[in-house]
Amino acid sequence: MTEKQISKPDKYDDMKDSKKKIILRTYEILFKKYGPQGWWPLTPKGSTESKHHQGRPKTERDRFEVMIGAILTQNTAWKNVEKALSELNKEKLIDPKRMARTDKDVLAELIRSAGYYNQKAERLIMLAQRFKDILRMGREELLSLKGIGPETADSILLYALEKPSFVVDAYTKRIFSRIGLFPKDSSYEEVKTLFENALSEKNHKTELFKEYHALIVEHAKRSCKTRPECENCVLRSICLKEI
Numbered sequence: 439m440t441e442k443q444i445s446k447p448d449k450y451d452d453m454k455d456s457k458k459k460i461i462l463r464t465y466e467i468l469f470k471k472y473g474p475q476g477w478w479p480l481t482p483k484g485s486t487e488s489k490h491h492q493g494r495p496k497t498e499r500d501r502f503e504v505m506i507g508a509i510l511t512q513n514t515a516w517k518n519v520e521k522a523l524s525e526l527n528k529e530k531l532i533d534p535k536r537m538a539r540t541d542k543d544v545l546a547e548l549i550r551s552a553g554y555y556n557q558k559a560e561r562l563i564m565l566a567q568r569f570k571d572i573l574r575m576g577r578e579e580l581l582s583l584k585g586i587g588p589e590t591a592d593s594i595l596l597y598a599l600e601k602p603s604f605v606v607d608a609y610t611k612r613i614f615s616r617i618g619l620f621p622k623d624s625s626y627e628e629v630k631t632l633f634e635n636a637l638s639e640k641n642h643k644t645e646l647f648k649e650y651h652a653l654i655v656e657h658a659k660r661s662c663k664t665r666p667e668c669e670n671c672v673l674r675s676i677c678l679k680e681i
């Protein structure tokens with residue numbers, strides 16, 4: 439399929455097929471442009487630095503690190519999370535049993551770079567105490583935990599527990615509302631449902647959802663910024679903003 443064969447969507451129309459094609463085609467274009475992203479970033483053994491890592495979380499420690507990152511990244515950039523993870527790694531606290539026993543104020547100091555550190559320290563201790571239960575939780579149960587909203591729950595489900603739950607973030611809303619798939623003020627659940635329905639017939643959904651979310655983040659950072667750089671954007675041919 440060439441880019442020209444896809445018609446641009448009518449603005450916020452009900453043409454499910456057209457939206458589905460745009461969602462599928464966008465993935466193809468972004469994957470071709472940026473390649474596999476290898477999310478979620480994890481700390482390699484023997485290191486204290488969280489790096490992009492090809493492949494799945496292999497151990498419970500990996501899963502715990504993803505959960506910690508999902509909490510720490512709330513309302514802050516990943517580079518601030520990396521510093522906090524590095525401090526936790528130095529203290530060997532990427533370990534639910536050790537973290538559950540850690541004093542909240544000590545933990546808050548270690549994760550200071552990630553912002554809202556008192557609140558996040560409380561959430562991390564809860565995560566550590568409930569770690570074994572969380573490994574078996576579904577979305578509703580996760581959402582019932584204090585401090586776990588839809589984006590955090592879906593990040594944990596997708597990247598830590600490897601369940602096919604599409605993650606929506608501000609970048610997803612920014613790019614696809616500009617493309618014309620939905621209004622800017624669409625709800626989290628509306629956007630999530632739109633993507634999950636469009637990709638429902640695909641195989642290996644967990645891997646696809648992981649990669650798609652990572653590609654969206656990459657594109658938002660490189661081209662579809664707060665002030666979009668449309669001139670060289672690979673999505674120009676399907677983006678309403680460029681009509």
Ligand code: SF4
Pocket residue numbers: 613616617661662663666667668669671672673674677678679680
């Ligand atoms: S053409 Fe512009 S607005 Fe549309 S996706 Fe690309 S950068 Fe964003």
